[in-house]
Amino acid sequence: MAEDSPLDGILPETESDSNCDDAIDWWSILSDKTFLENPYSELRRLQAKGPVHFDRKNGIYFVLGHKAFARVSKSSAMGRDTRNWTGGWNSEDYRQHDPVGYMLFSEFQPQMINSDGEEHKRMRKVYEPAFRAQAMSRLEPLIADQASRLLAAMPDKGEIDFIEAFAAPLPLRVLCELFDIPESLDDTISRWSASLIRIGDILMTPEQKSEAMEALAEFKDFLRQQIKERENNNEDNLMGLAIQAQKNGTLDEEETLTNLVSMLVAGHETTVTLIGNGMLLLLSNPDELARLRSDPGLTRTAIEEFLRMEPGGNMILRVAREDFDVEGVTIPKGAPVIGLIGAINRDPGRFENADALDIARPANAQFTFGGGAHFCIGAPLARLEAQIAFSRFLEKYPQIELAGEPEWRLDRMNARGLGRLPVKVKAAA
Template identity: 60%
Template sequence: MSKSNTEHEQPIDWWTILSDLEFLTDPYPTLKRLQKRGTLHFDPETNIFFVLGHDGFSRIVKAPQMGRDTRKWKGGWNSPEYRDRDPIGYQLYSGSQPQMINCDGDDHARMRGVYAPAFRAQMMSDLAPMIKAESARLIEQLPLGKTVNFIEAYAAPLPLRVLGNLFDIPPSMDSAISKWSSALIRLADIMMSPEQKLEALTAQNELKAYLSEQIALRRKNPGDSLMDMAIRALDDGTLSEEETLTNLVSMFIAGHETTVTLIGNGMFLLLKNSDQMNALRQDNSSMRSAVEEFLRFEPGGNMILRIALEDYELEGTIIPAGAMVIGMIGAVNRDPNKFDNPDQFDMNRSPNPQYTFGGGAHICIGAPLARMEAHIAFSALLEKFSTIELAGTPQWRLDRRNARGMSNLPVRLEI
């Protein structure tokens, strides 16, 4: 297998591929074909490097020469030319910049340190009863013997309510937060239409305004929620007001969408592999490894980006400072050089070094929570229902380039 395809063969039209409905429905045949051409590709139209190999991506996410600060993307949204050409896009991206996921070094450590204690093992253990209660409440509302959209009835509302409890946000806000989340998740698409940018900017402003109101109210009646942690960091000067709001927005969006896709995609895989679903129902000791295989086999995102902070050599190619590098996670997680039978779903796969939550300093801070939610969500479902079967044609969301999840997963349930 050729290791690099940065100079040879006809250039790949990446952004046409990433918008193609066939790719968005099933990206793996295309990724496999491109991976055979090389594990590192350069797109001359956008000056972006695409990494399709596990080893290369592992190096990228761990290298100190690589970061997440998109202000340093040469020719990107932070350039004067972009600001003049696309003022809406500039407002949107600059408004989402000051947060832990988009900062490096000391700024990243400072912001992440505010929330890291909430995601430690003991804190996760303390959250389990609340997550189980929310799961049980939703399960009791699921109809028997009728077709139900699993995404709308279970996969989406569960993480939304968990987040609501963590931030002490009432259920009456679930619809608004879901709407804001759907608009803002497209920031991860990198390339957005003017209409999508305007919709996302509106959502960003509305969510920040709501959070500002909540901060003012919580100061009068402090507690121990994640919102209160953010307020304390704001008041003691650890975070600025804009950093506080932007990090809260990010945690709402990422914390919701990441878990929706994990639960939805995981159920899709179990429905396609009923023998493994039945084995898991009889003995859920493999649930932990099953969740890891959900993440590997159907990751909830197509792309993870990095920005070269300085020149960096990968597979014999110099990635210049200021270049964007995109890891194609569907290819990374199914790299035949790393995984045996990579296109086979195996809930007992071990080891399973998948990269759906990223890696290095910027590994997803909420990954422990998402994993626990999935563990509880599937354990409760398999314990309650003797039959969970597909009752129609699943439909993937086709309005996003990056976030990969389903809009409709019709199932029928029996006790």
């Protein structure tokens, strides 16, 4: 168990008829540095013991099977409102145990990802128009322009850090353009995002919780001022949708601010990891890279395979809204359920040659963006950005190879992404 786990000592020990192996120290495994660098062999070992496991020490159910998680993610009996978590952050015990964590979760609660049922539908409906096909087609020139600007600043020949030079700045600049946030604030937004992406991670230290509280307050103050200055602009963008929803009473102020913060943070990090992890997969599989170069029409299916093979998130949380049976396991109301996406996406019972990269893999039912009512609202944007990013980068550089060891981020458990990816490039003559 991690030393500063928000779950440590506050979740009730409960009996269950599930596959309960008390010899498995789940949090020690999942937070181990070796596991964070390459989790897949260990996940396969755990998966072989069964698709659903109960961690008696912490009262948590872990799902590793594709079929099981499909049921969990799509069932109305499973939700995302963590206030319903028995013994979780919303309890008096937790408030006494970790007052800063309690304040942080409370401040970050009023948003669609943390709500269920009609409350969730009300909030999600506000932003759905911004991610429909017609809206995405209007964004293509903007994304392509930002990609071209970044590529123009890169050398024709030499070594670059792919994350720093391309994978990280592209999604940030696209999101800031969507919100009409000036480029001069990119570093500030990036700093806030880096602090807030840790929320809910058991590796989060007390200092990082305090930093996240400060970042959340600053981010909300910034957005509150933006809304005040732009409330009469009648903008046709995400900020405009939020302002209109607050004006007509669909969202209150805290819901407006927290949803905007969440979309900016998640929208940035999700796409950075997709582009970065995808490039590493291609460089590690030169035959598939050559295949993609010879047939750029495979870019869409390649993106789905990147999502399956190297998901940017290690875990997806659900909380049982009522007793729920899956794979012979009864999950009681109020229990937390964590889907281990690295195992689910490589389940050999669902995917042939599950550990092999196949950029033309058909019917790629990966769960990186979740499923059911809480399927990631920004998935169309992340996919579009990745498609344009890979198309433009491979077009400029016909020669690409690894220039050193990639460095995984090992300071957080929930998110899986590269801190550095050294690449040697050579542009066309």
